[in-house]
Amino acid sequence: MTRTAVASRRKGRALALQVLFEVDCAGHDYQAALERLLENSSLPEDTAAFARELVSMVIENRKRIDEYIARFAPAWPLDQIAIVDRNIIRLGICEILFDLVPAKVAINEAVELAKTYGGESSSKFVNGVLGSFYAELSQSKTK
Secondary structure, eight states: OOHHHHHHHHHHHHHHHHHHHHHHHHOOOHHHHHHHHHHTSOOOHHHHHHHHHHHHHHHHTHHHHHHHHHHHOTTSOGGGSOHHHHHHHHHHHHHHHTTSSOHHHHHHHHHHHHHHHSOTTHHHHHHHHHHHHHHHHHHHHHO
16 A cells, blocks of 8 residues: 555544544534535545545444443443544454454554544553454454
């Protein structure tokens, strides 16, 4: 993948995070939020399509994804995890679970989002949860 494609996907993830944050925080309709944010952006169509795919997959699979979060962050009830962190982890689990990108790429991208949008310890928390999720997932695939 070229640097331009990587940067494009990173922008798509950031937009997907904005949509998921808005849905989680304010309860807005995800499609309306997504379209409004896309209208106000200058993202190329492939980046917009990637953002749409990510948001749709997270929304459609949120119950399952949240069960993984609860399992791999047992000290933190889901509603006590910072909204930004919770949605970054949702994106990362989605990308790993559905093989959208290699797991290490998904984890790295999630950590970068956490560094940009999260709190001081967000990147370590996100890395820990996604790393544990991936480790168990890859173990179960080899059995």
